[in-house]
Amino acid sequence: MAMDSAPEAAYTSTTAHLAAVAERQERIRRTLEGGLAQDRRRRVREGVITSSLFLAAAISVLTTAGIIYTLGIETFHFFQRVSIVDFLTDTQWTPLFTEKHFGIAPLAVATLLVSSIAMLVSLPLGLLAAIGLAEYLPLRLARVIKPILEILAGVPTVVYGYFALLFVTPLLQRFIPNLQVFNALSAGLVMGIMILPLVASLSQDAMLAVPQSLREAAYALGATKLEVVWRVILPASLSGIVASFILAVSRAVGETMIVVIAMGNTPRLSFNPLEQMQAMTAYIVQVSLGDTPHGTLEYQTIFAVGATLFLITMVLNLLSFRLLRRFREIYQ
Amino acid sequence: MTGTQLRTTVGTDTEFQPRLPLRRKVGAVFGALTVVAMAIGLLTLAALIVDVVRDGWTVLSWDFIRSFPSRRPSEAGIRSALIGTVYIMVLVAIIAFPLGVSAAVYLEEFAPKNRLTSFIELNISNLAAVPSIVYGLLGLGIFVRALTLGPSLIAGALTLILLILPIIIIAGREALRAVPPSIREAGYALGASRWQTVRMFVLPVAMPGILTGTILALSRAIGETAPLITIGALTYIAFTPKSLLDPFTVLPIQIYNWVSRPQPAFHQLAAGGIIILLAMLLTFNGLAIVLRARLQRQIRD
Amino acid sequence: MTAPTTEHRHIVVPPGSVALRIENLSVWYAAYQAIRDISMVIPERSITAIIGPSGCGKSTLLRALNRLHDTTPGARVEGHVWRNGVDLYAPTTDPVWVRRHIGMIFQRPNPFPKSIFENVAFGLRVNGYRGTVVERVEQALRAAALWDEVKDKLHTSALALSGGQQQRLCIARALAVKPEILLMDEPCSALDPVATMRIEDLMRELAKSYTIVIVTHNMQQASRVSDYTAFMLAGEDRIGELIEYAPTREIFLRPRDRRTEDYITGRIG
Numbered sequence: 001m002a003m004d005s006a007p008e009a010a011y012t013s014t015t016a017h018l019a020a021v022a023e024r025q026e027r028i029r030r031t032l033e034g035g036l037a038q039d040r041r042r043r044v045r046e047g048v049i050t051s052s053l054f055l056a057a058a059i060s061v062l063t064t065a066g067i068i069y070t071l072g073i074e075t076f077h078f079f080q081r082v083s084i085v086d087f088l089t090d091t092q093w094t095p096l097f098t099e100k101h102f103g104i105a106p107l108a109v110a111t112l113l114v115s116s117i118a119m120l121v122s123l124p125l126g127l128l129a130a131i132g133l134a135e136y137l138p139l140r141l142a143r144v145i146k147p148i149l150e151i152l153a154g155v156p157t158v159v160y161g162y163f164a165l166l167f168v169t170p171l172l173q174r175f176i177p178n179l180q181v182f183n184a185l186s187a188g189l190v191m192g193i194m195i196l197p198l199v200a201s202l203s204q205d206a207m208l209a210v211p212q213s214l215r216e217a218a219y220a221l222g223a224t225k226l227e228v229v230w231r232v233i234l235p236a237s238l239s240g241i242v243a244s245f246i247l248a249v250s251r252a253v254g255e256t257m258i259v260v261i262a263m264g265n266t267p268r269l270s271f272n273p274l275e276q277m278q279a280m281t282a283y284i285v286q287v288s289l290g291d292t293p294h295g296t297l298e299y300q301t302i303f304a305v306g307a308t309l310f311l312i313t314m315v316l317n318l319l320s321f322r323l324l325r326r327f328r329e330i331y332q
Numbered sequence: 333m334t335g336t337q338l339r340t341t342v343g344t345d346t347e348f349q350p351r352l353p354l355r356r357k358v359g360a361v362f363g364a365l366t367v368v369a370m371a372i373g374l375l376t377l378a379a380l381i382v383d384v385v386r387d388g389w390t391v392l393s394w395d396f397i398r399s400f401p402s403r404r405p406s407e408a409g410i411r412s413a414l415i416g417t418v419y420i421m422v423l424v425a426i427i428a429f430p431l432g433v434s435a436a437v438y439l440e441e442f443a444p445k446n447r448l449t450s451f452i453e454l455n456i457s458n459l460a461a462v463p464s465i466v467y468g469l470l471g472l473g474i475f476v477r478a479l480t481l482g483p484s485l486i487a488g489a490l491t492l493i494l495l496i497l498p499i500i501i502i503a504g505r506e507a508l509r510a511v512p513p514s515i516r517e518a519g520y521a522l523g524a525s526r527w528q529t530v531r532m533f534v535l536p537v538a539m540p541g542i543l544t545g546t547i548l549a550l551s552r553a554i555g556e557t558a559p560l561i562t563i564g565a566l567t568y569i570a571f572t573p574k575s576l577l578d579p580f581t582v583l584p585i586q587i588y589n590w591v592s593r594p595q596p597a598f599h600q601l602a603a604g605g606i607i608i609l610l611a612m613l614l615t616f617n618g619l620a621i622v623l624r625a626r627l628q629r630q631i632r633d
Numbered sequence: 634m635t636a637p638t639t640e641h642r643h644i645v646v647p648p649g650s651v652a653l654r655i656e657n658l659s660v661w662y663a664a665y666q667a668i669r670d671i672s673m674v675i676p677e678r679s680i681t682a683i684i685g686p687s688g689c690g691k692s693t694l695l696r697a698l699n700r701l702h703d704t705t706p707g708a709r710v711e712g713h714v715w716r717n718g719v720d721l722y723a724p725t726t727d728p729v730w731v732r733r734h735i736g737m738i739f740q741r742p743n744p745f746p747k748s749i750f751e752n753v754a755f756g757l758r759v760n761g762y763r764g765t766v767v768e769r770v771e772q773a774l775r776a777a778a779l780w781d782e783v784k785d786k787l788h789t790s791a792l793a794l795s796g797g798q799q800q801r802l803c804i805a806r807a808l809a810v811k812p813e814i815l816l817m818d819e820p821c822s823a824l825d826p827v828a829t830m831r832i833e834d835l836m837r838e839l840a841k842s843y844t845i846v847i848v849t850h851n852m853q854q855a856s857r858v859s860d861y862t863a864f865m866l867a868g869e870d871r872i873g874e875l876i877e878y879a880p881t882r883e884i885f886l887r888p889r890d891r892r893t894e895d896y897i898t899g900r901i902g
Contacts, residue, residue, distance in 0.1 A: 042525055049527045050442050056434035057443070060456045060501070063494050067466060070473030125369040132366030139706050147621075149373050154548070154613065155380070156555025158584045159606050162591050166599055167383045193376045200373075213743040217803070219704050221756035221810060222350070222733025226359035231755065236746050247461060254463020256558035257584075261591055281465050281558065288468070288562045294477055302562075306469040310462065317461045321454065347811065349761035352727055 071310055074303030081297055087304070093267040093283070095301045102301070104308060106269040110277035114188045114259055115252035117273060121192025122248055126199025127241065133200065134207040135229050146201070153197040161261030164190040169262065182264030182276035191258050195248045202247065206240025206327065207233050243323040250316035254309060256281040280305050384610070388603025396604055400570040401586065405597035410605050413586035415572045416485070417554060417612075420582055423489035424496065424553050429546050432497050433535075436504025436542070441530050460498035467495045468562025476563050483564030486576040491559050496549040503545020507538040540623045547620040551613045557584040583609050641877045641889045644674065644861055652677040652814055652844035653698060658712035660693050660702060667693040668873040671712070673863060675814075680836060680845045682859035682881065684852060686901060689865040690873025691848045692740075695816050698846065699735040700728040733760055736807035738817040742799030744791035744806075749783050752791045752802055756810035769809055777805035778835050797828025804835065815839065817847040821854065833858050852897060856885050864893045866901075 079087070082102045090103025129149065133142045168186040173179045179186075210233050218228040234241070264276030265286050278286070284302045292299045399409025435456075443449040471491030481487040511534050519529030535542075560582060561567070567589040569581045583605055590602035653675040660667045668690035675681050683691040693702075700721060702708040714721040721731050733756075744752050753770040762769060770787075774780040779801040783794070791802055800820060807815060817836075821829040836845060836858050849855050855862050862885070863878040877884060877893040888894040895901045 046525055046527050050438070053434045053438035053442055056431050057438045057452055057501075059431060059435065059494075060459055060498060061452060063459060063470070063497070064455050066474055066494075067462070067470045070470050071466075074473065125372055128366045128369035129373060132363075132370055136363050136366050145370060145374070148377070149370065151617070152373055152377055154551060154555075154617065155377075156557070156584055156609060156613070158555070158557045158588050158591070159380070159384070159610070162587070162599075162602055162606060163380045163383060165591065166387070167379065193373060196373050211743070213739060213741060214745060215704065216701060216737075216739065217743045217745065217806075218755070218759075219701060220699060220732055220737035220739075221759065221806065222729055223755075223759045224355045224359045224729050226355070226362050227759045229362075231759065232745055250461055250463075254465065256463070256465045257588065260558075261588065281463065284465055284469070285558060285561050288472075288564065289567065303469060303473070306466055310466050313461065313463055313466075314458060317458045318454075320461075321457055347763055348733075349763055350730070350733060351761055352730055355729070356727070 067310065071303050071307040074300045075307040078297070078300035078304040081300075082304075091269050093278075095298055096287075100297075104280075104305070106267040107278060107280040107283055107305065108308075109269055109271065110184065110259075110263070110267075111253055111279040111281070113271060113273060113277070114184045114191065114263060114279055115249060117184060117188025118191035118195055118252040118255075119245075119249060121189055122195040122199050122252075123245055125192070126196045126244075126248070127203055129196065129200040130203035130207060130241075131229055134204045135225065135233065146204075149200060150197045152194060153201075155194070157194070157255060157257035158261070160190050160194050161257045164258055164262035176274060179274045180264075180276050182262060182266075184263055184273040184275070184277060187258050187263040188273065190262070191252055191255055194255075194258070195251055198251060199244050199248050202244030203237070203241045206237040206244065209240065209327070210236045237327070239323045239327040243320040243327065246316050246320040246323070250313045250320070253316070254281065254313050256285060260285045280309050381610075384603050384606045387600055388605075388607045391600050391604035392607060396601075397608070401568060401589075402570075405595065405601055408590075408598075408601055410583060410586055410608065412569045412572055413581050413583045413605070414608070416569075416580040417582045419485055419573060419580065420489050420492065421550060421554055423485070423576075424492050425546075425550055427489070428493045428496055428500055428549070431493070432500030432546065432549075433504055433542055435497070435501045436508060437530055437535070439501070440505045440508040441534065442526065456498045456501055460502060464495055464556055465558040465562055467491055468559030470494065471559060471563040481577065483566070483579055484577045485573050485580045487563055488560050488565055488580060488582075491563055492553040492556060495556065495559060496553050499549040499552060500542075500546050503549065504538075504542045507541025507545065508534065510541060511537045540626050544620045544623045547616050547623070551616045554582075554612060554616075555584055555609070557582075557588055560585060561588070583612075641879070642673065642875050644676070644878055644880065646674050646676045650677040651675070652716070653846075654713075654715040655694075655698070656713040656715065658694070658697055658710070658714065660690070660697055660711075661709045662705075663707040666872045668697075668865075671865075671873075671875045673875060673878050675844060675846055676861065677844050678840060678842065679860040680840045680847060680858055681861045681863065682855035683846065683848045683863045683865060684850070684855050684896075685865035685873070685876075686867075686896065687850065688871070688873075689867045691865050692818050693873065694865070695737075695818055695846060695848045698814075698816055699732045699737055701732070701737065703728045733810060734812055735814045735816060736810065736812035738800070738803055738807060738815065738820045740819045741823045742796055742803050744794070744799050744802050746790070746792055748788045749791045749794070749802060750787040753806050753809050756806060760810055762810075773805040773809035774802075776808050776839070777801045778831065778838075779805055795828070797824050797831060800824060800828070800832060801835065804832075804839075808839075812843070814844045814846065817845060819848055819850060822850070829854075852885075856881060864888075864890075864896060866892055866896070 087102050087104055089105075090101050091105050092101035092103050093106045094101045133146055137145065164186040165182075168190055169179065169181065169183065172186060214232050214236060215228055218232045223231070259279040260282045263279060263282065265278050265282055266276050267278040267283065270277050283305055287298055287302045396409045397414065398411055399407060400411050401413070402408040439449065439453065443452075468491065471487060471494075475481050475487040475490050476483055515533050515537055516529055519533040524532065565585055566579050566581050567585055569579065573580045587602045587605040587609065590598040590605065593599075651674055655671055655673050655675070658671045659669050671694060683694060685691050696702055697710050698714060700710075702710050710722060712722070720726065745755060747755075750770055753773050754766050757766050757769055771780060774783065779798060782798060783802075791799065794802060800823075821832050824832065833854065836847070839845060840860075847855075847859065859881045861878070862881045864876045864884065865873050866876045867873045877888060877890045879889070884893065885897060888897055892901070
């Protein structure tokens with residue numbers, strides 16, 4: 001303004017001066033309005049973009065709603081024809097036979113048995129591998145080994161099924177002659193190896209989140225590496241490790257192709273891992289492979305079994321997330 | 333408690349019995365155990381690959397890739413399965429990628445911190461851990477029956493899209509979170525709006541990470557069998573789909589079909605199919621590793 | 634610019650009362666050297682302060698004295714630290730044994746996420762204490778002037794204590810295993826003035842029976858509590874060196890090296 005005042009003072013005619021002022025005001029007004037319009041356009045565009053991005057994120061909510069709706073409605077029809085008490089207490093599952101029984105127990109026990117075997121493999125091995133990766137191996141070696149281990153998690157499950165049926169079972173039969181061709185043992189062992197990287201990776205993350213200062217405190221008191229791991233790092237990262245275990249159980253319960261291929265398709269209530277049996281997921285696949293007309297009881301059974309599966313895994317997942325959140329709160 | 337001498341031998345420590353040699357030994361044994369645990373994983377992976385290659389390499393030939401499946405093992409091939417897998421892969425990629433990135437951008441850059449947002453986040457984490465067969469049931473109920481798409485290519489692709497969206501979103505958010513705030517500030521300082529800043533400054537930096545996550549999610553989709561069987565994909569198909577509404581099969585289903593037959597000749601075909609499938613996945617993962625390396629270099633510079 | 638003369642870096646200690654003799658000590662983090670060729674003698678039952686601007690390697694030197702660098706990937710130490718004729722860096726010396734006898738207090742209080750009692754008992758358990766753990770825990774807490782404040786809540790989480798209490802708990806934890814030397818790495822930098830004063834009083838008390846080496850960036854603290862002071866500085870090559878070492882009064886009243894004087898009068902750092 002101070003710069004402008006000098007030439008302005010040179011105007012002898014006030015009209016010329018006023019005209020110049022008016023012209024400049026007009027220019028400012030136009031720029032401002034143009035800017036506002038542009039601003040409005042920009043705000044509208046931002047709003048449209050934000051809304052469409054939100055819609056993309058909302059698809060996940062729709063997916064969950066879709067799952068609950070689909071499973072819910074068919075399960076509802078199922079329980080109109082089969083009593084929920086029979087479903088939970090009957091010890092036979094024979095919906096595909098003439099004499100129909102609808103007890104989930106044989107399928108649930110098979111799933112439980114194979115998952116337990118898998119956990120017996122993946123929990124200790126996964127935790128040990130995590131400790132090795134986080135605390136024992138030199139950083140460079142750990143960086144090489146971790147991605148190779150993670151390949152195990154990327155191998156398609158149908159390939160594990162092949163491996164369990166045609167490599168592990170024949171191998172085990174050399175030592176266990178009465179092992180059946182289809183059995184829970186091979187399926188469980190292979191599933192355990194498949195889940196190992198999940199446990200190792202998540203547990204390692206939990207251990208690495210324990211502050212370095214706690215490690216140093218323990219070392220400075222004359223603890224050995226094992227004591228630092230065992231008495232400080234593991235207790236401090238416990239909730240994170242448990243969260244990884246629970247997620248692993250959820251993964252095992254929902255695993256399908258390994259049990260379809262290597263554990264068999266005969267629903268019988270058995271606790272013997274050397275025998276064949278049918279897991280919940282395997283039943284769904286078995287029915288899907290046939291041509292099941294919509295609306296039949298058979299069609300509805302797979303949704304009832306699927307709903308059971310969904311409920312179990314969802315409870316496990318949410319439990320795991322809750323533990324993880326508590327773990328993160330401690331170290332932030 | 334006067335300044336006692338630092339003793340040169342461990343045994344004379346009267347108040348303490350540190351038993352250092354024993355603790356050292358136990359520690360070494362435990363360290364060895366962790367190595368054994370990793371070795372078991374790595375050896376199983378090696379055994380799996382050796383077993384499959386040994387069983388399957390004899391059936392690998394140009395005819396194996398070019399032929400349709402057949403009742404006679406010597407004439408059978410993976411043509412329909414391979415083409416089905418490629419179709420599904422392309423469909424899934426072109427739909428899931430933009431959706432996943434949009435959702436990730438929304439949650440990471442735009443979403444207000446409120447209950448709805450944290451509900452969506454929890455929901456996505458849960459979906460990523462829902463068994464794949466449940467997605468099969470969802471696809472069967474919604475796409476195949478309610479939308480009457482039948483057990484078609486598009487129904488299969490949509491099912492797998494829903495399956496891998498959570499994975500893409502989670503990976504995308506991690507990639508976006510890794511973008512330093514200074515880059516966003518640079519955008520705002522130039523007067524760019526939020527979306528302009530994201531599009532011009534943030535996304536290019538995050539893109540290698542997003543692509544890596546997407547590729548890994550896609551390789552998950554390629555390997556899926558159970559949800560596609562559940563929606564009714566055929567296990568034996570001697571033609572290639574001509575439209576989105578045609579029935580289809582994919583490589584893992586073809587492999588399952590051959591494994592489930594009793595004759596060893598079909599098992600060899602399964603092994604052959606597995607070699608092709610693993611080769612595809614390996615290529616994909618190699619691509620992801622290259623991208624990740626580029627990303628890490630970019631961040632360092 | 635005068636070349637550093639070695640006579641500024643020696644103190645006179647009677648032969649029988651040397652706690653640690655540091656000889657030509659150098660430390661590298663991967664390819665980058667942090668401190669170069671440090672030699673000094675730490676006298677017994679006294680407080681030796683190490684001062685210097687940030688990045689001069691004073692913490693690095695301290696952490697070399699209990700072989701804590703062994704736990705950091707990529708760190709490498711050359712030179713010797715002697716204690717009663719034993720080289721702490723000899724291949725036959727177990728670092729675990731070294732750390733059991735040379736305790737350490739860290740910059741930020743780092744209690745384990747366990748109860749107050751279990752924090753103090755930790756070192757006793759791993760080192761196979763033969764006496765009664767409960768008694769020893771009480772002794773250690775009394776020695777750290779914390780007993781009266783926590784005696785009624787020994788089994789509650791240590792993380793619920795205030796910052797100053799946590800730091801005294803860490804001192805109690807270190808004292809419990811009866812070390813002969815205490816290393817303190819800026820123990821008051823995370824504390825308020827009142828808590829700082831309590832720790833300083835405690836240090837004077839402990840110096841009657843322990844050898845204390847304290848790293849501090851606070852010159853007032855060094856002049857208040859220490860008997861001897863070492864001044865370190867990183868040169869143009871950013872490698873830390875010992876510049877001057879003398880009884881505390883002398884170094885603050887009559888610094889011999891120009892750089893020491895500049896630092897003490899606030900002209901560098």
